[in-house]
Every structure is written in C-alpha cells, then in structure tokens.
C-alpha cells in the first residue's frame with residue numbers, strides 16, 4: 332500500500348471549510364487505498380503568538396474533529412506531533428541540509444511575517460517548512476494530500492530529500508503532492524481573491540464548529556459582483572465561482588449541473604441553498620465532535636495508540652539518518 336502522511340495545525344480550535352475541502356476530505360478517502368499517518372501538528376502552532384491553555388484544548392478539539400469527519404483510528408494512525416519527538420530530531424538534521432536561500436523563498440513566510448516584520452518574527456516561523464519536511468520524510472511518505480497553498484513547501488521537501496539521498500545514500504522516499512481537483516483553493520467569502528484562512532477577518536471564513544446560523548449569515552453576506560447570472564467564471568466572478576465550488580464539493584453536484592439548476596435565479600437563491608448545504612454538512616460533525624470531547628479519556632487513548640505506532644516508524648528513520656550522517660551510537 333502507498334504510504335500517506337498529512338498534518339493540520341490545531342491553531343484555531345475549529346477547522347475551516349478550506350481545510351476540509353482542500354485536505355481533510357482526501358484524508359478520509361485515502362484511508363481506503365493507503366496506509367495513512369495523520370497528525371495534529373501542534374509544534375507548528377507555536378510559530379506565532381500562542382496561549383498555552385488554548386493550545387492544549389485546541390489540540391484535543393482538532394483530534395476530535397478529525398474523528399468526527401471520518402478519520403478512522405482502526406485504519407489510520409492518528410497522533411499529535413509533540414508526542415513523537417523524532418519530528419524534532421530529524422528537523423534539526425534537515426535544517427543543516429536545507430539552504431537559507433531556499434527557505435527564504437517561501438511565500439508563506441513572506442505573508443505571515445508581514446505583521447511583525449521579518450526581524451520581529453520567530454525563527455520557528457522561518458524554519459517551519461523544514462519541520463514540515465521532517466514530518467513527511469519520517470514516514471517514508473509516498474503521497475501528501477494538501478491544499479494548493481502547500482505546493483511550494485512540498486517542493487522544498489522533495490528538494491531536501493533528494494539532496495540528502497544524493498549525499499548520504501538512499502534514505503528517504505521522495506514524496507509526491509496530492510492536490511484535489513475541486514476545492515484545492517477555497518477562497519475567502521469577503522475577499523475572494525485570497526484563500527479562505529483563519530488569519531483573515533472571520534467574516535470571510537466558515538468554521539466547521541461555528542453555529543450554522545453564524546455560517547449561514549456569513550454566506551448570505553459573501554461578496555459577489557454586480558452581475559446577476561449564477562455562472563462560474565473565476566476571472567470575472569471570483570465570489571460566485573467560489574460559492575459554486577463549495578456547493579459542488581459538498582453536494583457532489585457538478586458545476587454545470589448547478590449552473591443549470593440556478594438558471595434564471597439570482598445570487599440570493601444560491602447563497603440560501605449553499606447555507607443549507609453547509610448546515611447539513613456541519614451539523615453532524617459538530618455534534619460528534621462535542622460527544623468525543625465529553626469523553627476525553629477515549630480520545631486520549633486513541634492518540635496514545637497513534638503515537639506509539641507513529642514512533643515505531645519514525646524511530647527507524649531517525650536511527651538510519653543518525654547512522655548515515657555520522658553520529659556516534661549511544662553505548
């Protein structure tokens with residue numbers, strides 16, 4: 332079976348619709364055909380300002396949401412990154428293989444360091460893509476299901492793996508990126524030129540755990556354009572196109588089918604129906620997440636089992652890397 336790895340940050344507590352359509356939907360589907368390792372990447376969540384108590388709670392909430400969305404611990408290895416210290420061990424070695432120049436070209440750092448400026452940002456925000464490379468390479472991953480925004484980080488991972496293999500011998504599987512055709516880039520409801528993101532003002536972002544009434548209101552207030560026709564046209568109608576894309580991804584109906592369905596009707600109808608589709612999707616996910624959080628002992632048991640399984644694979648990779656790179660074996 333091909334090996335799949337992917338991770339998600341617990342930063343906001345609730346995932347947003349872009350996370351689900353760009354990545355998590357594929358996580359669930361790939362369990363059928365691959366040996367999957369799925370990780371709540373809490374170490375990645377401290378590159379910007381954070382609150383320790385919130386982080387702990389958000390990690391638990393994130394794991395609960397993953398189970399509620401359909402990640403099945405009987406078939407996939409679900410774990411929390413900080414429970415597997417090998418991520419940090421490999422990360423340091425890869426930091427010494429990655430180049431400052433290539434890390435400097437990462438557009439996510441450029442975007443995310445804007446607020447504090449590069450000088451005021453943490454070193455961790457800068458080295459984040461190298462930790463991500465370690466996350467992936469530890470598990471000899473064949474495929475990484477992620478949204479389109481992660482393409483550049485995946486390229487860095489492949490470059491670092493290839494360089495390491497050339498220098499020290501075949502050690503890592505060089506992974507390929509797995510980006511969905513539909514939903515790879517869900518756009519912000521208020522600024523449809525930008526990807527939906529928890530870091531933008533919340534009015535444009537649909538959180539899975541929000542009250543569906545709040546999400547419905549956000550959808551009703553989504554930015555569209557001055558035209559009237561409900562048709563997909565990314566260049567001229569980015570807002571309407573985004574609403575159609577979300578509808579299509581959640582309802583399973585194709586975009587041409589939806590265009591026909593909304594022929595002669597206005598944007599208001601599209602928004603109203605999309606709000607219903609979203610409500611139908613999130614309601615059971617919210618309920619199941621809450622149920623799981625009400626009994627954290629069970630959740631903790633799942634995560635402990637996942638960490639144990641992940642460590643078996645991760646420790647073997649680190650042992651191989653340490654041997655090849657010249658570290659003295661402990662006596």
Ligand code: AQP
Nearest residue numbers: 339340349350353354477478515516517527528529530
């Ligand atoms: N808008 C999106 N469309 C499609 N996929 C998306 N992803 C994120 N936003 C979109 C995918 O979600 C997965 C988890 O990514 P992450 O843990 O890095 O989350 P994130 O990118 O931090 O989520 P946000 O909300 O976008 O946070 P900020 O604002 O901090 O960047 C990844 O596979 C990602 O591609």
